Amino acid sequence: MMDKITLRGILLQKRAEISREQKKTMDRDIAAGISNSPLFKNTSMLLIYAPLENEINLLPLALVARKRGIPVAFPRCDKESGTMQFYTLPEGQKLSPGAYGIPEPPEDAPLCIPDRRSLCIVPALSYDLDGNRIGYGKGYYDRYLATFPGVTVGVAYASLLLKSVPTEPHDLPVDWLFTERGVYRCKKPVHPEDKPVVRSMAPQAKTPPQKNETTSKGRQIYDRLMSGSRRLGGGKDGASKPLHAPLLLVLANFVLLLLSRLVDTRLLDRDSEYVGVILIQVLIFIIPAILYCKLRGESFAERIRLRAPRLSHIPFLLYLLVVMIAGSLLTSIITGGIRSLDGSFTLYDTFVARTGAPAETAYAILAYAFLPAVCEELTYRSILCSEYEKRGAGVAIVASALLFAMLHFSFAHFLTYLVLGALLAAAMYTTRSFLAPILLHICYNVFCLFGQPYLSAFYINAGSNEIFIFCVVVLFLLFAAFAAGEARKIYHVHAKKNISSGYTTPLPLRRLPAAFLESLLSPVFLICLAVWLITSVVNLN
Numbered sequence: 001m002m003d004k005i006t007l008r009g010i011l012l013q014k015r016a017e018i019s020r021e022q023k024k025t026m027d028r029d030i031a032a033g034i035s036n037s038p039l040f041k042n043t044s045m046l047l048i049y050a051p052l053e054n055e056i057n058l059l060p061l062a063l064v065a066r067k068r069g070i071p072v073a074f075p076r077c078d079k080e081s082g083t084m085q086f087y088t089l090p091e092g093q094k095l096s097p098g099a100y101g102i103p104e105p106p107e108d109a110p111l112c113i114p115d116r117r118s119l120c121i122v123p124a125l126s127y128d129l130d131g132n133r134i135g136y137g138k139g140y141y142d143r144y145l146a147t148f149p150g151v152t153v154g155v156a157y158a159s160l161l162l163k164s165v166p167t168e169p170h171d172l173p174v175d176w177l178f179t180e181r182g183v184y185r186c187k188k189p190v191h192p193e194d195k196p197v198v199r200s201m202a203p204q205a206k207t208p209p210q211k212n213e214t215t216s217k218g219r220q221i222y223d224r225l226m227s228g229s230r231r232l233g234g235g236k237d238g239a240s241k242p243l244h245a246p247l248l249l250v251l252a253n254f255v256l257l258l259l260s261r262l263v264d265t266r267l268l269d270r271d272s273e274y275v276g277v278i279l280i281q282v283l284i285f286i287i288p289a290i291l292y293c294k295l296r297g298e299s300f301a302e303r304i305r306l307r308a309p310r311l312s313h314i315p316f317l318l319y320l321l322v323v324m325i326a327g328s329l330l331t332s333i334i335t336g337g338i339r340s341l342d343g344s345f346t347l348y349d350t351f352v353a354r355t356g357a358p359a360e361t362a363y364a365i366l367a368y369a370f371l372p373a374v375c376e377e378l379t380y381r382s383i384l385c386s387e388y389e390k391r392g393a394g395v396a397i398v399a400s401a402l403l404f405a406m407l408h409f410s411f412a413h414f415l416t417y418l419v420l421g422a423l424l425a426a427a428m429y430t431t432r433s434f435l436a437p438i439l440l441h442i443c444y445n446v447f448c449l450f451g452q453p454y455l456s457a458f459y460i461n462a463g464s465n466e467i468f469i470f471c472v473v474v475l476f477l478l479f480a481a482f483a484a485g486e487a488r489k490i491y492h493v494h495a496k497k498n499i500s501s502g503y504t505t506p507l508p509l510r511r512l513p514a515a516f517l518e519s520l521l522s523p524v525f526l527i528c529l530a531v532w533l534i535t536s537v538v539n540l541n
Contacts, residue, residue, distance in 0.1 A: 004166055007134055011125040011160055015054050018157070023054070029180035030155055031061045034121075037183065039151060039176060043119040045071045047086045047112065047150075050095050050103035055123055056155050066091070073112035076104040077140055084140040085495070086112035086120075111495050118150030122174050127156045131173030131186025132165035145172050153178060154186075246387040247524035249292050249379065250403050254531050256284040257407070274363040278371055285375030289383060304382040305434040312493070313431045316486035319479045321443050324423050326476035328444075329455075330469075331416040338465045369449055373441035380404040381425055382434040391515045397425040398516055406532040409539055420444070430487050432494075 018026075034040050046065045051057045062072045073086040077099040087109035089095065098104030114120070122141055124133035133154055135141060145152060154174035158181040177184045260280045293304070309317065380400050389396035401421030405414050424437040458468070 004134060004137070007162070007166075008125060008137065011134060012054075014160060015125065015157070018054075018159075026157055026180040027057045028060070030056060030178050031058050031064075033178050033180075033183055034058070034153065034155075035061055035064045037178075039119060039153065040065075042117065043070060043151070044115055044117040045073060045088075045112065045119070045150075047073045047075075047114065047118060047120040049121060049123050050074055051123070052102065056157070058121060058155065061121075071112075074103070074105050075140070075144075076109075077102065077138075082139065082143070084144045086114070086144075088112050114148060114150045116149045116151075118148075120145070120148055120150060120152050122152055122154050124154060124156060126160045126162050126165070127154045127174070127177050128162045128165045129177065129184055129186065130164075131175065131177060132167050132171060133174065134162070134165055142171065151175050155179070158182075243387055243390075243519055244522055244524050245292075245296070246384050247520075247522060247528060249288055249383065250407075251524055251528050251531070252288045253284055253379065253407060254528060256288070257409075258531070258535065260284060274367045277367040281367075281371050281375050285379055289375075289378050292383060304378075304386055305428065305432060306382075307433050307435070309431040309433040309436040309439070313433075313436065313486075313490060316430065316483055316490060317427065317436060317440060319483035319486060320423060320427055321440055322479040323476060323483055324420055324440065324444050325447055326472050326479065327419050327423065328416045329472050330476060331419055332413070333469060333472075335415050336412050338468070364449060365446060369445035370442055373438050373445055376404065376407070377424065377434065377438045377441055380407070380421065381428050381437050385425055385428065388519055391519050393429055395515050395519055397422055397429070399519060400425050402520075403528070406528065409532060409535040411536050411540065414536075430490055 040046075040061075046062065048058060048062055049055075051059070065072050071088050073088045074095060075084050075086050077084045079099050087105040088111075089105050089109060093106055093109070095103035095105060122133065122145070124135050126134045131154060152172075152174040154177045156177065156179055158179040161179065173186050175186060177186055260283075380403060384400040384403060385396040387396075388399045401418050404421035404424075405417035408414075408417050410417075424440060427440055428434060428437045430436075
């Protein structure tokens with residue numbers, strides 16, 4: 001099969017050979033076909049492009065949409081981030097040249113928020129009848145369509161259609177394809193109620209065979225399986241299979257952590273306790289994580305979000321820290337009662353932290369607060385989320401939180417660590433920074449190290465357990481609301497500045513359980529589960 005670069009050159013030359021009058025007629029027929037279709041009549045918003053030289057001109061379609069009261073949006077590209085967003089063009093305003101000389105909406109145009117009834121017209125040099133496209137090689141539409149919830153429509157001249165377009169795993173086919181000769185359904189609609197009638201605008205003898213309209217049972221089963229795979233962020237390469245590699249990293253952490261307990265009794269008798277704790281954490285977490293990133297390749301290291309949070313994120317992080325502390329108190333009370341708040345800080349129920357002189361306090365912070373935060377966040381937020389977010393951010397958050405909770409080998413604290421893991425992952429996705437959950441984790445560990453006496457004094461002076469629990473619940477709900485408000489502001493800035501999310505679109509709630517199970521269920525996970533269950537049972541005795 002010819003590669004895309006060669007195909008682009010041939011298609012550009014063939015398109016340039018089309019006469020102006022012929023092009024004008026074909027453009028008019030394509031626009032008429034779309035405007036007369038149920039797709040267009042039922043749309044809530046039209047996302048269209050401004051044509052460059054020799055591109056199919058569908059601007060008359062925008063005028064029809066305006067007359068019918070349908071909002072019209074045009075794309076604006078950001079060269080620095082390599083992303084594209086659509087902005088609604090207000091009545092009376094005009095497009096002006098932007099990136100690559102493409103006419104774009106003005107800077108103050110409102111951001112387009114598409115829904116599943118939105119209709120996006122996707123330009124390309126050519127398509128095949130499966131909806132795969134040959135674009136211009138920049139990848140802007142590929143990245144945008146990965147999170148687009150609506151209906152996608154490709155447009156092409158019939159004479160330039162290809163039998164097959166070379167594809168890559170990240171390529172997404174359009175739902176429908178319009179030419180001057182007819183319209184083809186490329187893949188079945190996700191929503192059963194969205195079933196527009198397929199019409200032809202030319203004699204069938206001139207229309208390429210609609211090979212994707214077969215009604216054979218085998219083809220229907222294949223389409224169903226492949227559509228499910230695409231919704232999970234995968235493709236024909238079987239991306240919906242369980243992810244074994246990150247689970248092997250988790251299993252290595254589990255095994256090394258259990259082996260570290262064999263040297264614990266000897267370690268605590270030595271003067272170099274803190275040095276030993278630090279070295280063991282490096283061996284358990286840092287070295288396996290570095291080896292994992294090396295094996296996954298250089299491109300993987302770019303996905304772990306090693307960037308600092310912005311100053312504007314500080315209020316969100318502070319509010320979320322209070323939510324973490326209050327949430328951990330509540331879950332501890334739920335699973336172990338009010339007396340579960342007594343006791344000293346331990347690391348993986350193995351190493352007992354002791355503080356005293358200033359030097360010893362500094363070593364304790366380094367060994368029991370700073371380093372555990374860095375080690376755990378590197379693996380359980382940065383690496384695991386980068387792997388599982390292929391199935392959606394929801395799957396990544398739940399899977400990383402579950403494995404993080406299992407790491408601590410405790411039935412009593414499982415719920416606490418599950419909630420903390422989810423909040424830390426949410427912090428990373430909100431700030432787009434791997435360092436944000438590290439900062440939160442360090443602060444939380446410091447509170448656990450030094451805040452226990454003050455906490456005990458607080459609920460003793462409260463006079464009753466009910467008053468103490470009430471105060472904690474109020475703190476949790478109040479600061480959760482504050483954190484949610486700050487998160488909304490952060491996401492608003494992301495949208496306004498065209499900042500890419502860097503991960504696939506979240507799955508619908510009905511798809512989340514299936515995607516989660518498909519991602520985790522594997523022999524490696526079952527081994528991890530068995531190790532966690534056995535160790536947690538032993539820890540009860």
